Amino acid sequence: MATISKITVQKKAKQRYNVFIGKPGAERFAFSVDEAILVKYGLRKGLELDENEIKALIEADELKKTHHLALHYLSYRMRTEKEIRDYLKEKDRLDEHIEKTIVSLKAEKLIDDRAFAEAFARSKTAQTLIGPNKIRQQLLQKGVNAEAMAKALSPYQIKWQIDVLTAWLDKQERRAVNRRESNEQLKQKRTHQLLAKGFEYEAIQAALANREANEDNEWEALVYQGEKLLKSYVKKYNGRELTYKLKQALYRKGFALSKIDRFLQTEMEGEET
Structure with missing residues (x-):
């Protein structure tokens, strides 16, 4: 048996106590405990402890x-x-x-993983543009189970996604200045961008389908791309070959053939056709 001879408060951790055993003047440090353990087990000067009791205190x-x-x-x-x-x-x-x-x-x-998942989804969707697939991926990394994820993501289905994406696309349209892509290029760019943010393809396409094509922006983008290509191609091609190369390049960029022909008629006037 060992007898507690002294109990002192640790200087850097006031909620912890050092326990000493032995005779006064010859005591030695035995172990330290949290205040809750000290109170729970009634540790005090003069209390006798056997080896198993000391081990149990250290374990606790x-x-x-x-x-x-x-x-x-x-x-x-x-x-x-x-x-x-x-x-x-x-x-x-x-x-x-x-x-x-x-x-x-x-x-x-x-x-509470379910409460965590619901709070996490609310916070993410309120702070940034993010879709349920991205949130699901993040929750999976945090170890949230499928049932809790399904419950947390239930408010963010297709209709919610379409509404969010429509509002976001409206904002992007208002900010657009001197756009350089064709409508088709922009659609593909937005699709890849929003898929990466975790939105479902069905919702993205539905939101994009609601957009009215801005013909003025489309024409300005075509003129910009066409003139840029023309400066490069005119150094290597001429005549019919130049026209063909320009037409092919602009078509790959998503511009409509009717608009490409209009541009070529304007820019290539005087060239061999």
Whole structure:
């Protein structure tokens, strides 16, 4: 048996206590514990402890440390179960303590993957242009299960996506100045851009289909692209070959043949046809 001879508060951690055992004047440091462990087990000067009791106290304190680490990690923002588990493993906490901590945090409603997923989706969609596929990918990385993801993403189906994309496309149209792409090029560009942001192809195409083609912008883009190509091609081609090369290049850029012919008639006047 060992007798507690002294208990002191740690200087840098006021919630932790150093426990000493032995006779007064010849005591030695035995272990340290959290204040909650000190109170729970009634540790005090003169209390006798056997070896198994000391081991149990150290075990309980290590579990408490794991729990405190998890709470500290949660203090910054909500976390998923996987995030908590990964963080505690990085801190070299025992697997047994990690599992007990996870169970405790779930009971306290401090870990709730469904609530996390719903809050995460709301926050993301409010802050930036992002679709459900991108959110699903991010939630998957955070370890959220399929059922929780499905519930969280249920408000962001096709109709929601079309409404969001239509509003975004309207804003892009108002900002557009001196556009250089054909309508077809722009459509393809927007499609790739919005797919990368996690929107579904069906919703993207529906939103794009609602757009009215801006013929003035289309013509300005054609003239810009055509004149740029002409400056380059005129150094290598002439006559019919020049006309053919220009027509082919502009068609690949998504311009309509009728508009290309109109441009060529204007620019190639005087050239051999």
